[in-house]
Amino acid sequence: MTVISTHKDTENLTLTFVAEFAADVQRVWRIWEDPRQLERWWGPPTWPATFVRHDFVPGGESRYYMTGPEGEKAGGWWKTTTIQAPNTLEFDDGFAGDDGEPSGFLGTTHCTVALEADGDITRMTTTSSFESLEQLEEMVKMGMQEGMREAMGQIDAVLAS
């Protein structure tokens, strides 16, 4: 995996993230399509995601929850708006309440995913557009701690080798 570029647009509250993977487009598409594969990477290891529903069709909805180290659960949902297998996916992502249904809390994040073949490599471009700064900060708060811990772990591994 190689991160090619990232672009942060503070004006439009959008993050564009481009990475390349040594696999074909069909293979990379399956990590989005197959909920068992999706849940292995969507949430951080200490907050793994479990997708209880994943209707991967235009207009289809998904429900998931992430389980924290103390067993606490944080729910989320997707509404898939566009699918053009195996290249394009667009969905809205938001927070769910205790009942697992959309809570309306902090609105939705719109995500677009584009997969392009480049020889044996697949380039994946994801864009995340936030509705508000409050929402962006909440997302960051939820993912931040783990990201830092993993980064520290990687540094440790490098230092130990």
Place this chain on the structure above:
Amino acid sequence: MVVHELSELEIDRIFQAMADATRRDIIKQAMLREQSVSELAKRYRMSFAAVQKHVAVLERASLITKEKRGREQLVHGNPAMLHRAAQLLDAYEDIWRQRANRIGELLSEPSQGMES
């Protein structure tokens, strides 16, 4: 590393302040060295009052601080606040970096191709 929590209002002010090219340049100049508003105003093709307004927006967002010294108003950057604003976006980028790492690991497993 801990990101100091910002209130919604603080974040709004930061992003609003950073959304303008002149204001971004003022931040840059003020970070390089302390200078007066009139000195800053000479750099831009706009009125002193317009530059003063930009400075006020940046001051409200705590990105720069203004100090009266004699007849002059001296402006200097606030690196701590700029650092916090940048961290917010960097942190979200980091979430995607971690996800991409996990995807890379998943794709490198030989048995994965046969799943589902």
